Amino acid sequence: MKKVINIFLIPFLLVFTACSADPVKEDLVQYINEDMKTAFELEVKAVSAYDSVSGINYSDDWTMYDTIQTTVIPNYNEFIKELNRVKVETEELREIHEIYIEGADIQYNAFVKILTALETQDIALVEEANSMLEEARKLIRQYINELEKLAKEHEVEWDDSTVNESL
Numbered sequence: 001m002k003k004v005i006n007i008f009l010i011p012f013l014l015v016f017t018a019c020s021a022d023p024v025k026e027d028l029v030q031y032i033n034e035d036m037k038t039a040f041e042l043e044v045k046a047v048s049a050y051d052s053v054s055g056i057n058y059s060d061d062w063t064m065y066d067t068i069q070t071t072v073i074p075n076y077n078e079f080i081k082e083l084n085r086v087k088v089e090t091e092e093l094r095e096i097h098e099i100y101i102e103g104a105d106i107q108y109n110a111f112v113k114i115l116t117a118l119e120t121q122d123i124a125l126v127e128e129a130n131s132m133l134e135e136a137r138k139l140i141r142q143y144i145n146e147l148e149k150l151a152k153e154h155e156v157e158w159d160d161s162t163v164n165e166s167l
Contacts, residue, residue, distance in 0.1 A: 046071070
């Protein structure tokens with residue numbers, strides 16, 4: 001069976017010490033340091049589990065199927081629920097957050113499609129899932145780039161040591 005593209009997610013950390021009258025700045029710091037903490041943790045669990053059975057770590061269809069069904073999908077589903085629970089106060093950040101939700105939804109559906117492909121041994125479904133994962137990867141990169149741009153515009157410093165450059 002063809003191996004599937006790996007997707008990585010990135011936990012971020014913002015460094016912010018001074019008080020601000022900038023609502024976008026305040027919203028961004030709250031969003032990354034507090035509101036998204038659980039979501040980032042859930043995505044890391046799901047994606048790490050997926051990564052452990054795909055690509056160079058692929059061993060067999062059953063192991064991949066079991067891991068996706070019992071670990072990846074439940075954690076990723078909770079991640080998406082958490083993303084949808086996050087309340088963003090400013091329009092600028094809300095638009096960026098919506099990019100993340102869109103990418104996460106596509107990635108979740110790709111994981112579900114991989115399960116179906118494994119059940120039916122349908123290589124065409126694997127190829128569709130790969131395309132979906134690539135689309136999700138592009139949206140997640142866009143999310144990260146837009147978030148970094150917004151942080152720069154509002155003078156919020158990133159702790160780059162937490163950013164996974166492998167995207």
